Amino acid sequence: MKFVNLITYVADEKRILDIRPLHREYAQKLRAEGKIVIAGPFRDGAGALIVYEANSQDEAEALAINDPFFKGGVWKSHEIHHWEILGVNHELLREFA
Numbered sequence: 001m002k003f004v005n006l007i008t009y010v011a012d013e014k015r016i017l018d019i020r021p022l023h024r025e026y027a028q029k030l031r032a033e034g035k036i037v038i039a040g041p042f043r044d045g046a047g048a049l050i051v052y053e054a055n056s057q058d059e060a061e062a063l064a065i066n067d068p069f070f071k072g073g074v075w076k077s078h079e080i081h082h083w084e085i086l087g088v089n090h091e092l093l094r095e096f097a
Contacts, residue, residue: 001055001082002037002052002053002083003054003080004050004052004083005049005050005052005079005080006078007048007049007050008046008047008075009047009076010073012074015072015074018072019068019072023069026066026067026068027050035052037053052064057082060080064078064080
């Protein structure tokens with residue numbers, strides 16, 4: 001099942017930059033385990049979106065709260081929602097393959 005994590009960052013660029021390497025290492029580990037479908041920050045620096053593959057809301061929440069960005073106080077807020085994909089335009093996703 002897919003779960004979307006909609007994240008808002010704190011306004012502390014130094015904290016974000018300091019913790020980013022640990023966050024990206026964690027995200028890479030989750031991708032390798034098949035737990036992250038797609039993820040990335042918003043271009044305006046306001047936050048990010050992560051789509052998890054998880055068996056339950058609780059599992060998705062556990063993936064989120066173990067993220068170094070969460071533990072390090074980079075996330076001002078986050079919301080996780082079970083997400084139903086109704087369609088995909090594979091042409092637009094080709095650049096990510």
